[in-house]
Ligand SMILES: NC(=O)C1=CN([C@@H]2O[C@H](COP(=O)(O)OP(=O)(O)OC[C@H]3O[C@@H](n4cnc5c(N)ncnc54)[C@H](O)[C@@H]3O)[C@@H](O)[C@H]2O)C=CC1
């Protein structure tokens with residue numbers, strides 16, 4: 482950068498601000514504007530959730546049962562981000578969620594509905610949130626496709642006493658292999674002049690993708706990189722485990738399902754239990770990245786780094802529904818926690834996940850500018866999965882805004898408040 486800033490000390494450097502004994506949350510601090518000498522598009526958001534797991538977009542969906550299961554994991558991976566599957570389910574169920582997310586190629590959430598030919602449709606609700614009902618020989622996703630009924634043809638159908646076979650579209654819907662990505666699906670929709678296709682995996686219809694959905698997702702702001710695809714060409718998925726004996730068996734299931742990074746899910750990560758688990762993972766699965774936490778102090782972080790973690794999850798009491806500070810009287814303002822832990826983690830090449838308390842893209846810019854490599858979100862993402870598809874848009878506009886936001890900051894040599 483050819484611009485040399487004028488020697489005017491104005492505001493506080495981060496070094497000074499975060500060493501006065503106070504603890505700041507994101508909303509207690511704001512950066513001073515500086516000098517811009519590159520376009521927002523020049524900001525590259527690609528990052529790493531842990532030492533060896535790269536992301537095109539620095540967002541991580543939190544291991545919460547209201548946030549991260551297969552739909553969120555597929556959507557995050559397709560956007561170049563990642564989700565961490567929660568562990569409030571059996572090990573085999575958690576492994577199945579990982580497999581289902583890794584076996585998709587489109588970020589569109591669909592829940593296909595199937596009926597046998599001799600059944601009736603009683604109300605539009607029978608369509609659930611799918612615009613089509615597929616008619617198959619035995620009414621399930623694995624049997625022969627016979628035809629389909631669209632929601633509007635059902636509502637226009639005046640004689641509701643008819644069986645679906647009497648008014649279904651006679652031609653079986655077009656199907657394509659599940660491994661088709663959006664571009665390939667779009668081509669088939671054009672060529673076959675159809676409004677939707679079924680995705681077939683081992684002769685089972687696993688998804689129904691409509692033209693409208695493809696148009697909607699295509700319209701999103703461009704994203705920096707490809708989806709977060711692992712070396713084996715599959716989408717990347719994370720998973721949370723605890724630090725008890727039975728979590729070692731859980732981990733075995735997850736590794737077999739292809740998990741790419743495992744997060745030790747604890748409100749206080751600096752414990753003998755977690756140190757043991759970190760050493761266990763590094764010994765038994767040296768190829769697997771393990772993230773330790775949660776931590777908020779340099780001492781906690783140092784212990785986990787010495788034990789061999791590949792990432793640190795930072796936050797105590799920072800989550801929107803977090804009760805740690807009220808319940809246990811421990812925690813730290815998230816801006817201070819991220820700044821302090823990042824200030825030593827980067828010396829060991831350990832990426833920091835700023836976990837919790839994100840409710841707007843300004844918080845994301847702050848977390849990343851204070852030293853985090855990625856931000857982990859729960860409530861900011863949870864609301865969007867109700868309306869399938871808003872989630873992708875939220876992340877994409879978040880990424881675009883963050884590109885813009887960081888744009889004004891990274892031109893700093895040091896950060897001023
Ligand atoms: N920032 C925050 O406040 C965070 C809160 N959480 C939430 O808290 C939930 C669980 O966190 P924790 O209760 O801390 O779970 P935890 O599993 O870390 O601890 C639960 C209790 O079990 C004990 N324990 C853990 N491993 C043990 C072992 N091997 N042998 C004997 N005792 C052992 C712990 O000391 C603790 O008393 C997470 O699933 C998440 O929902 C999670 C992360 C961050």
Ligand SMILES: O=c1[nH]c(=O)c2[nH+]cn([C@@H]3O[C@H](COP(=O)(O)O)[C@@H](O)[C@H]3O)c2[nH]1
Pocket residue numbers: 543544545748775796799800801802803804805836837838839857858859860861
């Ligand atoms: O004390 C807690 N009790 C809980 O039940 C709980 N659930 C989630 N979390 C933590 O909050 C983070 C998500 O925070 P946001 O919703 O603000 O993104 C998550 O990533 C967690 O760190 C919890 N903390």
Ligand SMILES: [K+]
Pocket residue numbers: 796797798799800801803836837
């Ligand atoms: K939290």
